[in-house]
Amino acid sequence: MQRIARLKESPSQTAGPYVHIGMLPNFAGIDGVFDEDLGARMIVGEAKGERITIRGRVFDGVGAALKDVLLEVWQADAQGLFPSQEGADPAFTGWGRQAADMDTGEFAFETVKPGPVPFRDGRLMAPHVSLWIVARGINLGLQTRIYFADEDEANASDPILSRIEHRDRIPTLLAEPKGDGTYRFDIRLQGENETIFFDF
């Protein structure tokens, strides 16, 4: 039989405790190499839509907040368009990168609430932000989604949420509104209320 010549993906390795040096050098105190840390600002002008802040912490299996974790988000703009789709908001980058505070473990993304984006079959997915988490002790970056607890109707018909068999786990994907445009999204790596992670 003929062989299918395909390469294997490079195996993942942990980002380690010093991930900030390469990915947020100014945050790490390495000044003067890059002018600004990438992903620090997602809003780069008069962005359309509702300004929100997503705050949270990442907890390990013994309930301690990770203080060395780094997170990235990728999302559509307020109209549901990704950055250079026709008509997308030029004042919004769609991509953010933040480290948790080294003392408290708290992270924050200042962004806009995304609009709905179509699923493969054209049905709309509820507004959501894709979230990627890397840290020491995490061997392969964890993928999850931030949905919004105040989007009941859209969440109820979301094609991804709909396929989750254990309905009681869905709240782990919902950011809770706290007023003033702030949402709380804590991630639990293990234990009761372990956050749902995705493989796609």
Next chain:
Amino acid sequence: MNAFKQKQAVLQTPGGHDRPGGGLYARDRSWHPAALTPAYKTSVTRSPTRAPISFPTTLGEETGPVFTRDRLGPLDADLVHNFARSPDGAIGPRIVVQGRVLDEDGRGVPHTLVEVWQANAGGRYRHKKEGYLAPLDPDFGGCGRCLTDEAGRYEFRTIQPGPYPWPNGPNDWRPAHIHFSVFGQSWGQRLITQMYFDGDPMIWRCPIVGTIPSPEGIESLVARLDMEATIPMDARVYRFDIVLRGRRQTLFENRMEGL
């Protein structure tokens, strides 16, 4: 200042997103380290215990941030000089790391951002949480970045990092390594990994390397010394290719793209 102008990279989803194909090849999770790898102790409390839930990629997984060359500085990919005040640059064995970012079908991934970070020649990181007794090099920061060219090629100039001890077992050492962060053209290709050096005996003793299930997987992260490419009287060259997930493509789809 806006760090990077970002544009969307749309993967092959011609003629509408609802067509079959266009998604990424499923990730072979048995080839990657498991989440729980007890010999690497920190993974014990940081590994999810439930299986991840699968879904087919959508626009959000098939697109990703795009970074443009105009925001890169001239020394971004030169770790010997990008932090140095001395014109001589950082201390240590001078090397060039070059290679390609490919997808699983062997196609070069063009114009994608590659970020690296590493310890100095003594094995010490410039980081406030780092306490190894080896000294900092005042002329070495340890970060670099570049974009691949149209064929997926990248290149860094740096110094060979030293091995360093780390708190895990009573006497664990990391082999010399460079950390890599790669974007590819979509969110679903996002990858962080590490590059090791040909012939380093510490590779096979390291619990973090050992999280990779197969010797073949480990070998695929070991850069090869390229004496032909080596620059005489200046720097040795190490070759390191990085493979990101590929994407489904059919002839039909290629035609739809006008190829």
